Every structure is written in C-alpha cells, then in structure tokens.
Amino acid sequence: MSAPEHLLLVEHDVEGHATGWVDADPQSSQLRVTDVAATRGDGVFETISIGSGHPQALDAHLERFARSARMLDLPEPDPSLWADAVRALAELLADHEEAWVKTVLTRGVEGQSMPTGWAYGTVSGDFRRERTEGIDVVLLDRGLRSDAAATSPWLLAGAKSLxxxxxRAAVREAARRGADDALFVSSDGLLLEGPTSTLVLRRGAELLTPPTDLGILPGTTQVDLFAAAPDWGLQGRVATLRPADLEEADAAWLVSSVRHAAPVRSVDGAERSIDSELSAAMNGFLRRRLR
Amino acid sequence: MSAPEHLLLVEHDVEGHATGWVDADPQSSQLRVTDVAATRGDGVFETISIGSGHPQALDAHLERFARSARMLDLPEPDPSLWADAVRALAELLADHEEAWVKTVLTRGVEGQSMPTGWAYGTVSGDFRRERTEGIDVVLLDRGLRSDAAATSPWLLAGAKSLxxxxxRAAVREAARRGADDALFVSSDGLLLEGPTSTLVLRRGAELLTPPTDLGILPGTTQVDLFAAAPDWGLQGRVATLRPADLEEADAAWLVSSVRHAAPVRSVDGAERSIDSELSAAMNGFLRRRLR
Structure with missing residues (x-):
C-alpha cells in the first residue's frame, strides 16, 4: 500500500447541511455497517481528476453531484464546502501529475436523518497503454428504453449513485468476452454510455455524443473536449447515435475523468480504426487542464 | 438508540474463504470508505427474520445468499459458517418475539482481493397495522423486459445485491403518490415483485406467485407460505401474472421476511378486498415458525 491516500470526512447536521470536515485515516474504518452507503448503495458520488494539484472540471462535477443528489432526494450538497474539500485534497496530491478525488454523499446511518459525506483522494493508475493503443469494447444491452429517465424517474437512469x-458486472462481462470495457445500448437500440465513461465519436469534422435525456450522465470530460474541439478544427454536437454510427465513425472514444480519452480499437471483436493523433491531442489537453 | 443491536464481522482470507468471525460494536465504525460496499454497492445480502430466537427459513436465505454471490462473481459464502453466525445473533435476540439478522458479503476494499462480511441483528419494527389493515400499493415500471435475466445477466436482475x-427510490415514489409500497411491473407488462417483497395472490383455492425466471428473487417467505397452504385448504402455484390478475384476485399480499404478509388494500388508488382471516393465519404461521 505505497500509494498516498488522503481522506476528509464531511460532517453534517440533522438538517442535512454540511458543517465542515475533519481529516481522517483512510486505512482505518470510518463507516458504520448500518450506513445505507454500505447496505443499500443509497448515495451519490463524483470522481474528479487532479492534474498536478489542479482539480479538473470541478464545477461541472459538483453540479452533477448536486443533480444526482436531487434525483435521489438527498440534501443539496454545499458546492463551496465540497469544492474546498476537493481543493484541500488536491493540494496534498500536488506532487503527482495525475491523481483523483472521489466525493461521496450518502443518506447516512439507517434510522438517523443525517447524511454521511467524505472526500477521498489518491494517485491515478497508469493509463498510457489505454490512451495510445486503445481499448476493446463490447456492446451490452442496458435493458432500459431510451425514454426511461423521462417516464420512470425512480429507475435513477442518469444519476451517479453508489x-x-x-x-461493475458489465465490465466483468466485457472481460469474459475478452474486452476491456462495455458500451451500453438502450433496449430500443440507441448508444448510451460506458459503465464509467461517455461515448464520443468523430465523423469528419464533427465530434458527436449521445443526448443526456436518454438517461445517461452528462459527461464532464466530454464537455471539456467539446469546448476545446475548435482548437483541433472540430465542432462538437449532441446526436442520437446507433451501433451503425459507431461502425461508420472515423474514430471513437470512451472518455472519463481518470482514464481520460481511450480510443476504441474494436467493437464486439470487429477492429476499427483509431485516430492516434487526435487521441494524443485530447489526452494532452485533458491531462494539462488547470481547472 | 434503545434497540439492542449486535454485530459479528465475518473475516476472510485472500482466497475469499471465511475464516471465522469476531464480535464488534455496531455503534462504532467498522468499514473503510474504500470498501466497494460503500462506493459501488458491490456485494450481496440477506435479511433473515428471527422468531423468539429461531432463525426462520435460514437454509433458503443462505441458498439465495450463495445464488446472489454467484451472480456477482463473488466467492461462495460458506453456508455452515454463516448459519452459525446467524444463530449466534439469534440467541442474543431470543428475548424478542420478532427480530432480524442481515448478512452481507462484499467484494471488499478496492485493490485488495479479500471480501468483507458481516452479520448484524436487531429487533423488528411494529408491523401490526400493515399486517391487519393492509397496505396501499402502486404499480411501477421496472424498465426491464421479463426476459432480462436470461438475455442480459449483467443486469443482475434477481440478485439481492447491495x-x-x-x-429505495421506488418506495419514495410510492410515498409521493400517497401509497405505502410499490409493485414492479416488467416493461412488457408482467407483475414482478415489490422492492423488498414477493407478490402472492389468492384466486379461489389457489395461491399464485410470479416465476423467478422473470428476473425476480426467489421468495423465502413465499416458499414457506406455499408449503403451509394445504393447512388452509389452499394450493400454491407459480404463474405468469398481469395487472388484470391482481385486479381480479380474491386477495393479494406483499410478503417478506420482516413485515411478513402485508395484505394489499389498494392498487394505484383503487381499493380492493383483503382476506383478513387468511392474512391473520399467514402472519400467525410466519411469526411462529421455528425454522
């Protein structure tokens, strides 16, 4: 256990307001077995990349953290307090080129009405191979129709819940099929997202990503890439996408906060071309973001 | 915090085998924030009712615990060790007519390959009102087709995961609609199960419950009721059921380990008849089971 780890416990009052945080030892036990984080997966989280001490896309992450909390009827997380906590951890990890911080807010210990919160930070793994050589992906049915978020909000489609x-089962299924990652498809055949990533395609001079009203997460990394796209002579656009669009695209990526842009080199065993130059530009940009 | 609580931590070796258990304080923190129970809901559980010190349907619960573990690719829980742990907690709760024990097995702390396990026991709430007056239920789409368990095992339909x-969101949605509980329906219109219960209908001299191959949990309470049904002049049968079957049934219950048999007195706001006599017989039987 040589990787540095840091933990802040975010304390709450009975009204659900965060009151501050305290340092804690991540190697020690900090949660009760009756916390619904552990018994019901009943909470929300974000994973924020830290580049040489700079939290990246922090505002977008905290907005999404609040959005997920609303979808689960949790108290609104205080954005400035959580931002401070993330920055405090980022400073502790400033010696590392790539690190990450996870923020978690749970409904708390069963029978009490007090949320549990924490922010945990550590260094990132080495994703150079995935970023340059690419990843093998399989398409997996997520089982839900593309309108599930609108018709059935209790299914929490698009909430980043615990x-x-x-x-995790989807990633194991991908591994069972000899692949690295999965890409979910709605039961009515629309491309959605990876288990922990957003899909981005390049078609000519356009970058394309599926709309969030399909019950998928608004991608924080994807938004930053679309903002930077003009620097690469590209234009970002939200579009309804099907497996044929992936097949015909000039290039495809699964993008996420820690692994950044992983080019897709095969889909269901069928090889596809990757755009090495653009992948390198994207990852260089993502790694060096100062905010 | 007057309710008695007891906790045993079930320890594992790196091969995933349980090696024994130790007493622990349920009021203290016992889990690390990097346990995937807390960050990914990545584990399985059972809730076993304890009637005056007797674990009820223990074998069925531990079989289902093992089945859920297999569905999540977790190590097989050792049935005799877990049974002993449940019995040890049951003895501590023997002064109470109704109590329950929860068994939990998680994939453990991220980056280590050692499961986390615990068994937690406490006294049950008071469900007399639900058992006699009945509950108001709303039908909620679960979003998945009835064949999801067969076609898409990575969706874990029918696994009792964390x-x-x-x-929980479904129960909050039910409350928002003025009801007590939800009953899930498949996207192709078949009745499934409640968020924490099994559906049982009475039609004439038959008790009916949906088939588990619809991606629902095998109901431990339902199995015991079906075994006892001949004592009430009834015969249990598994049947594909639709909302019209619920409407036309002579009586309906959501049955579960702790609340036992809760008669359904309304569905989506439409009142329906309850069978008070049979409900009382069922609950008397369920509460007094010695195993």
Whole structure:
C-alpha cells in the first residue's frame, strides 16, 4: 500500500447541511455497517481528476453531484464546502501529475436523518497503454428504453449513485468476452454510455455524443473536449447515435475523468480504426487542464 | 438508540474463504470508505427474520445468499459458517418475539482481493397495522423486459445485491403518490415483485406467485407460505401474472421476511378486498415458525 491516500470526512447536521470536515485515516474504518452507503448503495458520488494539484472540471462535477443528489432526494450538497474539500485534497496530491478525488454523499446511518459525506483522494493508475493503443469494447444491452429517465424517474437512469453493481458486472462481462470495457445500448437500440465513461465519436469534422435525456450522465470530460474541439478544427454536437454510427465513425472514444480519452480499437471483436493523433491531442489537453 | 443491536464481522482470507468471525460494536465504525460496499454497492445480502430466537427459513436465505454471490462473481459464502453466525445473533435476540439478522458479503476494499462480511441483528419494527389493515400499493415500471435475466445477466436482475438505490427510490415514489409500497411491473407488462417483497395472490383455492425466471428473487417467505397452504385448504402455484390478475384476485399480499404478509388494500388508488382471516393465519404461521 505505497500509494498516498488522503481522506476528509464531511460532517453534517440533522438538517442535512454540511458543517465542515475533519481529516481522517483512510486505512482505518470510518463507516458504520448500518450506513445505507454500505447496505443499500443509497448515495451519490463524483470522481474528479487532479492534474498536478489542479482539480479538473470541478464545477461541472459538483453540479452533477448536486443533480444526482436531487434525483435521489438527498440534501443539496454545499458546492463551496465540497469544492474546498476537493481543493484541500488536491493540494496534498500536488506532487503527482495525475491523481483523483472521489466525493461521496450518502443518506447516512439507517434510522438517523443525517447524511454521511467524505472526500477521498489518491494517485491515478497508469493509463498510457489505454490512451495510445486503445481499448476493446463490447456492446451490452442496458435493458432500459431510451425514454426511461423521462417516464420512470425512480429507475435513477442518469444519476451517479453508489448502486454501481450493474456497472461493475458489465465490465466483468466485457472481460469474459475478452474486452476491456462495455458500451451500453438502450433496449430500443440507441448508444448510451460506458459503465464509467461517455461515448464520443468523430465523423469528419464533427465530434458527436449521445443526448443526456436518454438517461445517461452528462459527461464532464466530454464537455471539456467539446469546448476545446475548435482548437483541433472540430465542432462538437449532441446526436442520437446507433451501433451503425459507431461502425461508420472515423474514430471513437470512451472518455472519463481518470482514464481520460481511450480510443476504441474494436467493437464486439470487429477492429476499427483509431485516430492516434487526435487521441494524443485530447489526452494532452485533458491531462494539462488547470481547472 | 434503545434497540439492542449486535454485530459479528465475518473475516476472510485472500482466497475469499471465511475464516471465522469476531464480535464488534455496531455503534462504532467498522468499514473503510474504500470498501466497494460503500462506493459501488458491490456485494450481496440477506435479511433473515428471527422468531423468539429461531432463525426462520435460514437454509433458503443462505441458498439465495450463495445464488446472489454467484451472480456477482463473488466467492461462495460458506453456508455452515454463516448459519452459525446467524444463530449466534439469534440467541442474543431470543428475548424478542420478532427480530432480524442481515448478512452481507462484499467484494471488499478496492485493490485488495479479500471480501468483507458481516452479520448484524436487531429487533423488528411494529408491523401490526400493515399486517391487519393492509397496505396501499402502486404499480411501477421496472424498465426491464421479463426476459432480462436470461438475455442480459449483467443486469443482475434477481440478485439481492447491495445496489438497492432504485428499490429505495421506488418506495419514495410510492410515498409521493400517497401509497405505502410499490409493485414492479416488467416493461412488457408482467407483475414482478415489490422492492423488498414477493407478490402472492389468492384466486379461489389457489395461491399464485410470479416465476423467478422473470428476473425476480426467489421468495423465502413465499416458499414457506406455499408449503403451509394445504393447512388452509389452499394450493400454491407459480404463474405468469398481469395487472388484470391482481385486479381480479380474491386477495393479494406483499410478503417478506420482516413485515411478513402485508395484505394489499389498494392498487394505484383503487381499493380492493383483503382476506383478513387468511392474512391473520399467514402472519400467525410466519411469526411462529421455528425454522
């Protein structure tokens, strides 16, 4: 356990307001077994990349953290307090080119009405291979129709909740099929997102990504890439996408906060071309963001 | 915090085998924030009712615990060790007519390959009102087709995983609609199960419940009721059921380990008849089971 780890416990009052944080030892036990984080996956989280001490896309992450909390009827997380906590951890990790901080807000210990919160930071793994050589992806049915978020909000489609067992099972299923990652498809055949990533395609001079009203997460990394796209002579656009669009695209990526832009080099075993130059530009940009 | 609580931590070796358990204080922190129970809902559980010190349907619960573990690619829980742990907690709760024990097995702390396990026991709430007056239920789309378990095992339909945020959101949605509980329906219109219960209908001299191959949990309470049904002049049968079957049934219940048999007195605001006599017989039987 040589990787540096840091933990802040974000304390709350009975009204659900965060009151501050305290340092804690990440190697020690900090949660009760009756916290619904552990018994019900009943909470929300964000994972924020830290580049040489700079939290990246922090505002977008904290907006999404608040959005997920609303979808789960949790108290609104105080953006400035959480931002300060993330920055405090980022400073502790400033010696590392790539690190990440996870923020978690849970409904708390069963029977009490006080949320549990924490922010945990550590250094990132080495994703150079994925970023340059690419990843093998399989398409997996997510089972839900593309209108599930609108018709059935209790399914929490598009909330970044702690109930990620299905996302983890999807990655294991991908591994079982000899692949690195999965890309979810709606039951009515629309491309959605990866278990922990957003889909981005290049078609000519356009970057394309699926709309969030399909019950997927608003991608914080994707938004930054679309903002930078003009520097690469490209234009970002939201578009309804099907497997044929992926097949015909000039290039495809699964983008996320820690792995950044992983070019897709095969889909369901069928090889596809990757855009090495643009992948390098994207990852260089993502790694060096100062905010 | 007057309710008695007891906790045993079930320890594992790096091969995933349980090696024994130790007493622990349920009021103290026992889990690390990097346990995937807390960050990914990545584990399985069971809730076993304890009637005056007797674990009820223990074998069925531990079989289902093992089945859920297999569905999540977790190590097989050792049935005799877990049974002993449940019995040890049951003895501590023997002064109470109704109590329950929760068993939990998680994939453990991120980056280590050692499961985390615990068994937690406490006394039950008072469900007399629900058992006699009945509950108001709303039908909620679960979003998945009835064949999801067969076609898409990575969706974990029918696994009792810790990723229960959707089940909790469904109960909040029910409350928002003025009801007590939800009953899930598949996207192709078949009745499934409640967020924490099994559906049982009475039609004439038959008790009916939906088939588990619809991606629902095998109901431990339902199995015991079906075994006892001949004592009440009834015969249990598994049947594909639709909302019209619920409407036309002579009586309906959501049955579960702790609340036992809760008669359904309304569905989506439409009142329906309850069978008070049979409800009382069922609950008397369920509460007094010695195993």
């Amino acid at each position: 109930s990620y067992a299905v996302n | 990723s229960y945020a959707v089940n």
